[in-house]
Amino acid sequence: MDYSTYLGDKVVDEARDVYVDDSGYIYVTGSTHVNGSKDVFVTKFNVTREVIYHTILTDTSGDDWGHRIVADGDGYAYVVGEINHDGLKVADAFISKIDPSGKEVKRVYIGGSGYDVAKGLAIDYEGNIYVSGYTISTVLNVSELAGGTAIVPGTNPNATPLTDWTYHGGYDAFLARFDQDLNPVNLRYFGGSWDDYCQGIAIDYAGNIYITGYTYSDDFPVTFDAISGDKRGTTDIFLSRFTPDLNCDYSTYLGGSGPDFCYSIISRDSRIYLAGKTNSSDFPLAPNAYQKIRNGSSDGFIMYSMTTQWNTQPTSVGAETTQ
Structure with a gap:
């Protein structure tokens, strides 16, 4: 082990995501207890593992979580998650921009009258920022104040229509x-x-x-051209591809006859990798799979394919049991 450290205060703290930039700086987000409730924190370490900043994103007295974090080439960090409103069974998804000194520059909420949470965050080569998650709100607003006046996506003269x-x-x-300044460019439902x-x-x-x-x-x-056009289990994995304008040009179910769940996705070296959990004894496997039989009531899985070949059977490899 090269390095390990505690990261917390006197109550309950948890780190949920970590990102390392090209210079070796480490960014961590999660939640920390402040004044009786959970708030989002963002911590940045330098290459010698000294803390550059530890920023707490204060909000209401409800419990809040940071779920994903990335950073751009200029040292600005972006974090997404959920902001819960005290006394109400609702939450807004959010994205915040943190400057290199740890100051929160801007925060934008994505939400409606129900529960909304952001679970995915990515930046493209042009600096556009993409956020994904799930919502039960029938109308989504994008605003700089929770419950405030909506900034309707598409009203920006440079934005594409919904x-x-x-x-x-x-x-x-x-x-x-969003653009680099967290101005909304486009927003869509999918499901x-x-x-x-x-x-x-x-x-x-x-x-x-x-996504x-x-x-x-x-x-x-x-x-x-989906690999599977029909759902086979109680829950199936989905994989959907979009253009930068958020038009879907490929989407498929993935899985076996049991409940299957995907929790993670990365892109690397012209491949897309998925990881999650399967309860299916007939989960689609590659001929050279490391583990060809499900060992427990549920097993982990890893699956990958070339980005241009998701309309053919992807490679999948059984992982260790997660009973």
Whole structure:
């Protein structure tokens, strides 16, 4: 082990995501207890593992979490998660921009009257910022104040029109695009008539955007060239690809006859990698899979394919049991 440290105060603290930039600086986010409730924190370490800043994003007295964090080439950090409103069973998704000294420059909320949470965050080569998550709100607003006046995406003269402003039912996935100053450019729902939980986002070398998660919907939107056009289990994994304008050009179910869940996605070396949990004894596997039989009631999985070949059977490898 090269390095390990505690990161917390006197009550309950948890780190939920970590990012390392090209210079070796480490960015961490999660939640920390402040005055009886949880607030989002962002901590930055330099290459010698000294703390540059430890910033707490204060809000209401409800519990808040930072779920994902990335940084750009200028040292600005971006964090997404959820802000819960005290006494109400609602939450807003949010994205915050932190400057290199640790000051919060801007915060933007994505939310409506229900529960909204951001679980995915990515920056493309041009500095556009993409946020994904899930929502049960029938109308989503983007604003700089929780519950404040909405900034309607698409009103920016340089913005593209809304792609899909239709709530489909249950929890829907959402996908949003912002510029570097967190001005909204586009926002859309994506999903079927039941619950669809988007867990992550990735961008490939060509600028295509991928989201993944799991769905209970029998009518989740899939394209004609999908690997699987029908849901096989109670929940199936979904993988959907979008253009920078948030138009979907590929979408598929993935999984076996049991409940399957995807929690993580990354893009690297022209491949898209997925990881999660499967309860299926017939989960699609590669001929050279490390583990070809499910050992427990549920096993982990890893799956990958070239970004241009998701319309063919991807490679998948059984991981260790997660009973």
